[in-house]
Amino acid sequence: MNAAPPVEHDAAPKRPQQLFLDTNVFIVGAAFADSPEAAILDWAGFGSAPRDDVVILVSDALFQQIARVARRLRHKDWAGEIIGRIWRHMTVDFVLLNDVEIRRIESEGYIPREDITVYLTALNGRADCFVSANHELIRLLAEQTGSFECITPARFVEIYLS
DSSP states (O other), X not given: OOOOOOOOOOOOOOOOSEEEEOHHHHXXXXXXXXXXXHHHHHHTTTTSOOOSSOEEEEOHHHHXXXXXXXXXXXXXXXXXXXXXXXXXXXXXXXXXXXXXXXXXXXXXXXXXXXXXXXXXXXXXXXXXXXXXXXHHHHHHHHHHTOSSEXXXXXXXXXXXXX
């Protein structure tokens, strides 16, 4: 008598290794411990030790946005705390941005001006996944570029951390 073939279970999807987290992920995650954003930050090492299986892509433009928003919401020390925790507790890859490329993308007009530098950080850093709560930006990037997976923090947690 032949044995039944083994039952295949759906394997968990492979987690992205090169991850771009938009400004809103850092701000909301640092402010609200029970948010999907906080779960992503915790998983990526924001509150503990760096992980060697995920790299967080950062740029000067991202740090400037984090600093601007954090100062506006709380104070400059909070901005410094967030940026310090990124450097101390996360495995990061610092992406340099090119002004010529920024102007080229700006002239093409398919990405809002305020989002060009975050898009280029993810693109030039060879992101596997772009995580943002900015639904409009995610929709635009997914439709226009197809360069990387674009998802919300809640969807990232549902797919990769559950």
